[in-house]
Amino acid sequence: MVYCQYHPDRPGIGICVRCRTVICRDCCTRLDGINHCHACLRAMGDRPEAPAGHRGGQMLATAGLVALAWLTFFGSLWLVQGRWAP
Numbered sequence: 001m002v003y004c005q006y007h008p009d010r011p012g013i014g015i016c017v018r019c020r021t022v023i024c025r026d027c028c029t030r031l032d033g034i035n036h037c038h039a040c041l042r043a044m045g046d047r048p049e050a051p052a053g054h055r056g057g058q059m060l061a062t063a064g065l066v067a068l069a070w071l072t073f074f075g076s077l078w079l080v081q082g083r084w085a086p
């Protein structure tokens with residue numbers, strides 16, 4: 001019988017995929033269908049793709065828009081040159 005790392009009196013029902021710690025039902029938090037203990041959840045609290053990190057995504061979107069604008073600008077320049085070149 002395996003017991004929870006945090007609760008020695010409770011049976012372990014899963015293993016944290018990050019730290020391989022045996023965890024009970026109360027300690028287990030499913031994230032994208034994968035078991036995580038609270039220690040790892042806290043460690044992942046500030047990961048960039050979390051909803052809390054809005055600014056990172058916004059900056060990425062802005063960079064993408066700028067790249068698209070440059071592409072459109074140079075693309076049209078190239079088109080015009082191709083059409084009206086002697």
Ligand SMILES: [Zn+2]
Nearest residue numbers: 016019037040
């Ligand atoms: Zn863990």
Ligand SMILES: [Zn+2]
Nearest residue numbers: 004007024027
């Ligand atoms: Zn537990």
